[in-house]
Amino acid sequence: MTAGPGSGAVAGDRDLKLSRVTKRFGDFVAVDDLTLTVPEGSFFALLGPSGCGKTTTLRMVAGLEEPTAGRVSIGDQDITGLRPYKRPVNTVFQSYALFPHLAVFENVAFGLRRRGVRGVEERTEQMLELVELREYAGRRPAQLSGGQQQRVALARALINEPRVLLLDEPLGALDLKLRRQMQIELKRIQTEIETTFVHVTHDQEEAMTMADTIAVMNRGVIEQLGAPAELYENPLTTFVANFLGQSNLIMTEVIDPSGHTVVVDCHGQKVAVVASRCHTQQGRGWLGVRPEKISASAAGCEDHADVNVLTGGVVSDVSFVGVSTQYLVRMPWGQELMVFEQNTGTRSPLTNGDQVDLAWSRDHAFLLDAEQDAQAGVVREDGS
Amino acid sequence: MSQRPAPVVDGETARRRGYGWLLLVPGMLWLVVFFLIPTVQLFFTSLYDPSGSYELGYAMTWHFQNYPDAVRDNFDLFVRSFLYAGITTFVCLLLAYPLAYAIAFKSGRWKNFLLVLVIAPFFTSFLLRTLSWSAILSDQGVVTSLLKSVAILPEDGRLLATPVAVIAGLIYNFLPFMTLPLYASLDKVDPRLIEAAGDLYSSPFTGFRKVTVPLSMPGVVSGTLLTFIPACGDYINAELLGTTRQYMIGNRIQAAFLRERDYPVAATLSLLLMLVVVAMVVVYVRRAGTEKLV
Ligand SMILES: Nc1ncnc2c1ncn2[C@@H]1O[C@H](COP(=O)(O)OP(=O)(O)O)[C@@H](O)[C@H]1O
Numbered sequence: 001m002t003a004g005p006g007s008g009a010v011a012g013d014r015d016l017k018l019s020r021v022t023k024r025f026g027d028f029v030a031v032d033d034l035t036l037t038v039p040e041g042s043f044f045a046l047l048g049p050s051g052c053g054k055t056t057t058l059r060m061v062a063g064l065e066e067p068t069a070g071r072v073s074i075g076d077q078d079i080t081g082l083r084p085y086k087r088p089v090n091t092v093f094q095s096y097a098l099f100p101h102l103a104v105f106e107n108v109a110f111g112l113r114r115r116g117v118r119g120v121e122e123r124t125e126q127m128l129e130l131v132e133l134r135e136y137a138g139r140r141p142a143q144l145s146g147g148q149q150q151r152v153a154l155a156r157a158l159i160n161e162p163r164v165l166l167l168d169e170p171l172g173a174l175d176l177k178l179r180r181q182m183q184i185e186l187k188r189i190q191t192e193i194e195t196t197f198v199h200v201t202h203d204q205e206e207a208m209t210m211a212d213t214i215a216v217m218n219r220g221v222i223e224q225l226g227a228p229a230e231l232y233e234n235p236l237t238t239f240v241a242n243f244l245g246q247s248n249l250i251m252t253e254v255i256d257p258s259g260h261t262v263v264v265d266c267h268g269q270k271v272a273v274v275a276s277r278c279h280t281q282q283g284r285g286w287l288g289v290r291p292e293k294i295s296a297s298a299a300g301c302e303d304h305a306d307v308n309v310l311t312g313g314v315v316s317d318v319s320f321v322g323v324s325t326q327y328l329v330r331m332p333w334g335q336e337l338m339v340f341e342q343n344t345g346t347r348s349p350l351t352n353g354d355q356v357d358l359a360w361s362r363d364h365a366f367l368l369d370a371e372q373d374a375q376a377g378v379v380r381e382d383g384s
Numbered sequence: 385m386s387q388r389p390a391p392v393v394d395g396e397t398a399r400r401r402g403y404g405w406l407l408l409v410p411g412m413l414w415l416v417v418f419f420l421i422p423t424v425q426l427f428f429t430s431l432y433d434p435s436g437s438y439e440l441g442y443a444m445t446w447h448f449q450n451y452p453d454a455v456r457d458n459f460d461l462f463v464r465s466f467l468y469a470g471i472t473t474f475v476c477l478l479l480a481y482p483l484a485y486a487i488a489f490k491s492g493r494w495k496n497f498l499l500v501l502v503i504a505p506f507f508t509s510f511l512l513r514t515l516s517w518s519a520i521l522s523d524q525g526v527v528t529s530l531l532k533s534v535a536i537l538p539e540d541g542r543l544l545a546t547p548v549a550v551i552a553g554l555i556y557n558f559l560p561f562m563t564l565p566l567y568a569s570l571d572k573v574d575p576r577l578i579e580a581a582g583d584l585y586s587s588p589f590t591g592f593r594k595v596t597v598p599l600s601m602p603g604v605v606s607g608t609l610l611t612f613i614p615a616c617g618d619y620i621n622a623e624l625l626g627t628t629r630q631y632m633i634g635n636r637i638q639a640a641f642l643r644e645r646d647y648p649v650a651a652t653l654s655l656l657l658m659l660v661v662v663a664m665v666v667v668y669v670r671r672a673g674t675e676k677l678v
């Protein structure tokens with residue numbers, strides 16, 4: 001399921017494990033009975049909307065917050081009761097928390113000095129080299145740009161060679177361009193030093209581009225865990241379907257769950273879904289299709305064996321976004337479905353009012369439990 | 385404050401500076417009228433011929449010899465003043481730091497209430513409070529008999545009219561001046577920095593030493609100055625809680641100005657005190673290096 005060096009079939013001896021960890025603040029449950037294994041050496045992303053308990057989870061690993069229940073361990077060592085300064089774990093804080101009274105050099109050297117190791121000067125020099133801040137060694141944090149401060153925070157944590165590096169939205173304060181640059185940089189550093197990274201973010205694109213494994217978190221629980229492509233192609237819940245990318249969710253009724261493909265009734269039209277992507281076997285269910293998986297073509301195309309077709313659509317909105325064109329198609333039952341089409345230039349674009357059929361490969365849909373809210377995890381335009 | 389590279393002064397910032405300068409005017413005027421002119425006046429007075437008197441008047445003879453004479457005659461008073469003020473400042477720092485720390489970090493919703501308590505003594509007069517200390521420390525008082533009963537104080541020992549009483553009074557009176565600036569700077573210390581220190585292998589005590597203390601240095605510097613400077617010139621505590629053997633330079637200046645009316649001596653001593661204190665403060669602030677902080 002996961003890639004990354006050091007993760008094999010047997011549990012690595014330095015895997016980070018959270019077992020049934022719960023954190024309550026008064027009556028409020030911030031993290032709810034969470035169990036999680038982060039394989040040694042992997043780039044692991046904890047993804048979820050603001051307030052879902054990501055920071056709290058990290059703080060429990062760092063020892064800055066004590067779990068109400070459950071255990072935290074690294075390899076064979078149970079670290080649940082260990083004070084933060086005794087844990088082989090370092091954190092890149094959301095706000096960086098650089099020491100304002102110390103120069104960059106002393107900020108980076110801080111951890112080594114506290115542990116009284118040898119060769120602090122050389123190692124600090126090397127680390128500053130790695131994050132390309134050598135000429136800034138003598139400056140105070142307040143004299144650096146956001147991106148530079150971010151790299152100081154990273155260097156200050158990494159120099160201690162922690163078994164697990166915790167990053168709490170480390171790129172959150174940077175502008176888009178710098179963020180993309182730092183994503184690549186972080187990934188490069190992680191691959192180079194093979195340390196386990198636990199990267200907290202609410203940016204699904206960031207999680208997908210960087211991580212080997214993503215855990216999608218919502219309201220204190222992990223909704224789904226897996227490789228980015230797996231989560232994207234085969235979400236288990238409407239929340240994951242909506243939070244990672246966008247999905248069309250259509251209410252359907254299961255007709256025949258017996259075969260290699262499950263047949264559902266979609267407002268009078270039959271649609272097949274591969275069984276491995278069906279997460280409900282009977283009654284009603286949400287049929288999910290990604291907008292870019294659907295092709296819209298003029299009504300009347302013939303039916304393929306491996307293709308699902310929904311007929312009777314009418315184009316109701318066209319927006320051109322350069323690389324692609326995004327359509328809204330109104331279906332006979334009133335729902336508007338999203339369809340994204342690459343602007344390959346091989347065909348003239350559709351226009352408002354065109355009658356279309358929608359088609360997609362049977363491998364590209366999924367079926368979810370109808371009990372869930374179809375709007376769960378929808379990321380609005382304003383970013384909330 | 386911060387050491388950003390000097391910004392290029394364009395037309396607009398230059399103009400803004402022109403207006404900003406105006407804000408200094410009222411304060412400057414005040415200082416010129418009520419500080420600079422009187423100080424110059426004091427300087428001239430200190431050079432009057434000592435042979436004159438209040439009744440007969442003084443002649444201006446640029447008598448610089450007043451200065452060495454004043455130092456020679458009052459050397460022990462100067463030493464005692466700086467010693468008492470130094471001890472007071474040190475003990476105040478020891479008492480106020482934990483207090484300010486507790487108020488800033490541990491008091492929760494009691495914070496404002498505790499701050500009011502710190503300044504509550506100011507609601508009654510300085511004189512009255514110091515007088516009540518003479519009752520507290522009196523020979524028949526509870527404190528004296530308690531200390532005698534546990535043999536800390538010998539049977540014939542006393543507190544009132546000793547250096548202990550004067551210094552105790554000074555500490556009591558100046559404690560809020562130490563506590564408030566310390567509190568102000570400790571309250572600004574971001575708790576996330578202390579967490580970061582913990583994450584970077586600092587025990588709570590090391591984190592305190594390496595992060596909290598350096599970040600509270602501006603408070604330490606202003607607190608010690610606000611305590612030491614007025615304590616050097618204080619005369620009420622020595623007057624009410626001590627005897628002539630505990631008198632400080634302030635008592636001498638007060639007597640010279642108001643009782644003996646020996647203006648040249650009073651002016652000379654005032655200026656000497658001011659010069660020595662300013663010199664000490666400059667050296668201290670340089671060494672503490674506050675300009676590097678924040
Ligand atoms: N010290 C605390 N006291 C009370 N509630 C808290 C505390 N820390 C976090 N919470 C609550 O727990 C929830 C999860 O917070 P957090 O882990 O910071 O979320 P995230 O990092 O995913 O945005 C939030 O609703 C937050 O208000």
Ligand SMILES: [Mg+2]
Binds near residue numbers: 056
């Ligand atoms: Mg957070």
